[in-house]
Amino acid sequence: MLARLGFDAVTLDMQHGFHSTESVLRGIAGVALAGKPAIVRIPVGRFDMASRALDMGAAAVIAPMINDVDDARAFAAATKFPPLGERSWGPHRAMQLSRHGDVSTFMRTADRETLSFAMIETRKAFDRLNDILDVDGIDGVFVGPADFSIAWSEGAKVDPRLEEMMPAIEAIASAAKKSGKLAALYAADPGLVGRYRQMGYGLVATGSDTESLVLGATSLLERAKAE
Amino acid sequence: MLARLGFDAVTLDMQHGFHSTESVLRGIAGVALAGKPAIVRIPVGRFDMASRALDMGAAAVIAPMINDVDDARAFAAATKFPPLGERSWGPHRAMQLSRHGDVSTFMRTADRETLSFAMIETRKAFDRLNDILDVDGIDGVFVGPADFSIAWSEGAKVDPRLEEMMPAIEAIASAAKKSGKLAALYAADPGLVGRYRQMGYGLVATGSDTESLVLGATSLLERAKAE
Amino acid sequence: MLARLGFDAVTLDMQHGFHSTESVLRGIAGVALAGKPAIVRIPVGRFDMASRALDMGAAAVIAPMINDVDDARAFAAATKFPPLGERSWGPHRAMQLSRHGDVSTFMRTADRETLSFAMIETRKAFDRLNDILDVDGIDGVFVGPADFSIAWSEGAKVDPRLEEMMPAIEAIASAAKKSGKLAALYAADPGLVGRYRQMGYGLVATGSDTESLVLGATSLLERAKAE
Amino acid sequence: MLARLGFDAVTLDMQHGFHSTESVLRGIAGVALAGKPAIVRIPVGRFDMASRALDMGAAAVIAPMINDVDDARAFAAATKFPPLGERSWGPHRAMQLSRHGDVSTFMRTADRETLSFAMIETRKAFDRLNDILDVDGIDGVFVGPADFSIAWSEGAKVDPRLEEMMPAIEAIASAAKKSGKLAALYAADPGLVGRYRQMGYGLVATGSDTESLVLGATSLLERAKAE
Amino acid sequence: MLARLGFDAVTLDMQHGFHSTESVLRGIAGVALAGKPAIVRIPVGRFDMASRALDMGAAAVIAPMINDVDDARAFAAATKFPPLGERSWGPHRAMQLSRHGDVSTFMRTADRETLSFAMIETRKAFDRLNDILDVDGIDGVFVGPADFSIAWSEGAKVDPRLEEMMPAIEAIASAAKKSGKLAALYAADPGLVGRYRQMGYGLVATGSDTESLVLGATSLLERAKAE
Amino acid sequence: MLARLGFDAVTLDMQHGFHSTESVLRGIAGVALAGKPAIVRIPVGRFDMASRALDMGAAAVIAPMINDVDDARAFAAATKFPPLGERSWGPHRAMQLSRHGDVSTFMRTADRETLSFAMIETRKAFDRLNDILDVDGIDGVFVGPADFSIAWSEGAKVDPRLEEMMPAIEAIASAAKKSGKLAALYAADPGLVGRYRQMGYGLVATGSDTESLVLGATSLLERAKAE
Numbered sequence A, B, C, D, E, F: 001m002l003a004r005l006g007f008d009a010v011t012l013d014m015q016h017g018f019h020s021t022e023s024v025l026r027g028i029a030g031v032a033l034a035g036k037p038a039i040v041r042i043p044v045g046r047f048d049m050a051s052r053a054l055d056m057g058a059a060a061v062i063a064p065m066i067n068d069v070d071d072a073r074a075f076a077a078a079t080k081f082p083p084l085g086e087r088s089w090g091p092h093r094a095m096q097l098s099r100h101g102d103v104s105t106f107m108r109t110a111d112r113e114t115l116s117f118a119m120i121e122t123r124k125a126f127d128r129l130n131d132i133l134d135v136d137g138i139d140g141v142f143v144g145p146a147d148f149s150i151a152w153s154e155g156a157k158v159d160p161r162l163e164e165m166m167p168a169i170e171a172i173a174s175a176a177k178k179s180g181k182l183a184a185l186y187a188a189d190p191g192l193v194g195r196y197r198q199m200g201y202g203l204v205a206t207g208s209d210t211e212s213l214v215l216g217a218t219s220l221l222e223r224a225k226a227e
């Protein structure tokens, strides 16, 4: 029944899914205790939840609609401790799930061991991509092809396979690579995974569930941490 | 027992009532499946919940304390798809409840079929009324007479029947009419419903319940959609 | 968008769906305030929730797996006030939603105005059908064809359209009619609605939603109350 | 940070932990999507939750305080489909998580692929151990040493390491083995794991978390399913 | 604003109020940390919640509709440790809130320091009163005058002030006193408090709140523990 | 067991603890009904929850990371009625818990009887301390020594006892005193309470619980209200 051992991460989606504060705070532990990274996608602008998700032991946070440098900075501020950001101290659950017993050690390594992904899904974000990538504390970008297709077609269509936008999507991966950051993406169509990987996307999320949990290949996360 | 068939909509109140993310995400479906519009009043500034409410099938969202054009634009951005706004794609539940099976059709009609009401309840908002009404994506204004009375009396009283403010309340309906937008209002005192309708208010909410659900006459919503 | 006005009731499913105590207590009001009967299907044997659902304003309760007279009596005890049953007094929310302002009047009419449906979905229940129907306080039976098909095929199949069981399903409607009780049924296949109605089923639930809310035609509930 | 890949299962504890219906229904998916078995410990006598946990995709259910054959039969009835038990059909989420696309195939294999553990933690249960083990549908026993020590000391002590009870604990593993069922146990003291394994316990749960999630070695579950 | 210092306990009502498992598990700590006893009224027959409430730090549990000796024994079994009852070990939160650091000491004193109240609210219960009072582990009886009035009037009225039942209510206090157990009661009408105290009721609950929290004078609880 | 009568307030922590909207809305009443002030610490920037906490009857709200005058003004706006702030009218639960029956009286006194604490926990906040203290509607400052130590050590350590920052912490109390506002602080180490009191801190919170509820001495709150 549970022949799913190939999956590498679980995303708890608070943007479009049914997850609430309650279910995310609880759900992270289940995934983490199962030995996999728990990733939380916060609602638009809810950077308070980004901090809380990390306190509870999330391995990564995805913030939708990071459209300019101010958005990116606010997101990084909420997810990285000073001096990099302004994350407040209180990672009670995360420490229990961690291998770092000492508080100062935990704090100094937390910024590196958890990842902040900025979603790039509008033309505005695309235009400011390099500036967003330059923000300290942003570990990578995450492309949302459905929203990107709406933006690219100026509201005419929702089509995560929209051919016209593919060069732009490839350009995002290249820019990320150049700036030494991660490139990730949701692939609604599993048939596109190979193509996205060729473009340079290290983390390609492919699954989805009625409760809006999404599975992703995290080999790239591991690599990032190892560096 | 259920001789309430005259009521036309149910508002789930997250601003002053007991509703949480969880109960709103679940409660919308119950109302929608009962064949009535589910309306959600979000907490002040929580535009992330405006998007989520629409994703879950809400027919309208009411945003309290829209006091200037920036507030109005942020609200419209969260509730309307591009190019009008910046609403992110993910209306899984809303599509199941909808009659539009095709995603692109759903998207193109969603902005018209769901309504965004900006609450006008401070002097500041009153002073900027026309600018707020001019914001694309704001479908109507909603007057909160209790807060308006506090503002009008400069903090001296809470009195939703305050006579001195009635000319201003009438002016709001007129301004809405002139700009081709909807005018709605909570009527704490059912005896005032007739007067408000004469002022030009199409949607007058009258009931309330310990769980802070509010009933409104939605004939006006239907009319808006028909246009 | 909300062209669903033909639907007549909403069932909040706690047996197989995602509903919890919290979401049911809240969700009932939304449906009731929309002017439609809220029906709650409780988990197997959770008669405490049957009482609570009625306290909160449910119009009917469906109890799964009522397999003998003891089950039926326990269910009736939880849903009907003395002397008929042992329902405890505390219908705070139900009274607010009701048209009966006086507590004693409310209590005396509540047993008649809310309905208790016993699910018949095993061979054991079928064998004891007349005894179950004879229990005072059981207002009707509700057939679950999926479970009934498992029982009828002795665990070989799940098939709500199983032809071999149709005579038994028809016999249930006849027995209900003879005892002056209601006959209801979930029709997974809308194509079977006509056939079930011909068998004598007054309430045929047909819809379903990912959150496990189910729609039913309640004309029969209205009739029952009018008698 | 997440170097916990050696763990094999996650238990969501509703008996003594903070888990509620809501958090369990949601939490199971997170664990299952992480590729590990989600196990739910239900509150005493709450067999309705045993069924719901399986509907949501739990791989196993642990029922505390199974003290006699009636308890064991009621538990098995709730967790196994007919003709073995009386589990009701509705595994919507479990099917999505499963590899069996066809409903009848899913049903026929579900009883074998999910496990029902009866907790043996009183003298009464110990005295009736063989009868409990003989109940069809009970896949194994699960020893709770803390409660067992209270019982064994007649209420004098709580001591999960109580030496006097160790022969009885060993006898439980032997009896399980003889009847071809699984033997599992919570080991509060990791130092005792080896000793328990020598006694014949295949699944020894060892971890615990403030939210009462417990980790176990599930190699035995896999073996059970393979047979 | 908070001039309520005279109140002595807070009851979280799961029978007729809005409380769920979630809100009770959380709410107990708030009351206990405020230095007052948290009392939980469970739903009818939900003895699993009685145990969980004590695990979380409740000072007392009230079980409605304890109508015979079997009900009383099942309630006592869930709330008292062996050898008196069958309460399972796991009082993690209660121990944190307690002054007993050692587990065995905590366990041996817990039965005495927490109270189990059986609600007497039907004629059947009244007829078996002495037998119920004789059950070890039942610390007192709690009268529900609203339900008792329905029973006494054979379903004719709900009237917590019903004069005809007053001699019976007085007899309950006398019987409790004779058996050395506590007598408690909800007084819907504060004007009756003096009369109830004269009858011998030590704990008379008088307040109520829309969220169904009830306040009671607990001087009697303190006395019970001091003995 | 409940010898905790010396404690004076209960803080429900939504920043780093497990509390959600749901549990806070419910939990406030339990604490308030126990006769103690309920204090809510909101997540960073979630001023919507500050308003809701007061609507539900909280006696005080603590806002973390108030780093400049804009933050302070936004916080005061959410917690004080006009003309002081922009708090919206809807204190249904707070009025039930209050001694002020008349709405206008309640409104006019609410701003004085509930307290807004701005957390000072960064260098930026320290540099702007006097400006923050000057904001009308900010009743006091609350020092978070863990975050302050991270800021003071420029991210090198988390140490709430950091000696180097103690002069700054003393300066905060002095500044508060000079501006006629309250000074409060969390003391992770109870041994430091005396020292903090000597510095001029009136409210020193000392306890903590796994659910992140924190106890504080509220003598200072009472004094503030009496003035």
Ligand SMILES: [Mg+2]
Pocket (backbone or CB within 6 Å): A064, A121, A144, A146, A147, B088, B089
């Ligand atoms: Mg997107």
Ligand SMILES: [Mg+2]
Pocket (backbone or CB within 6 Å): B064, B121, B144, B146, B147, F088, F089
């Ligand atoms: Mg308002």
Ligand SMILES: [Mg+2]
Pocket (backbone or CB within 6 Å): C064, C121, C144, C146, C147, D088, D089
């Ligand atoms: Mg069924």
Ligand SMILES: [Mg+2]
Pocket (backbone or CB within 6 Å): D064, D121, D144, D146, D147, E088, E089
């Ligand atoms: Mg146990």
Ligand SMILES: [Mg+2]
Pocket (backbone or CB within 6 Å): C088, C089, E064, E121, E144, E146, E147
């Ligand atoms: Mg009662």
Ligand SMILES: [Mg+2]
Pocket (backbone or CB within 6 Å): A088, A089, F064, F121, F144, F146, F147
């Ligand atoms: Mg802090």
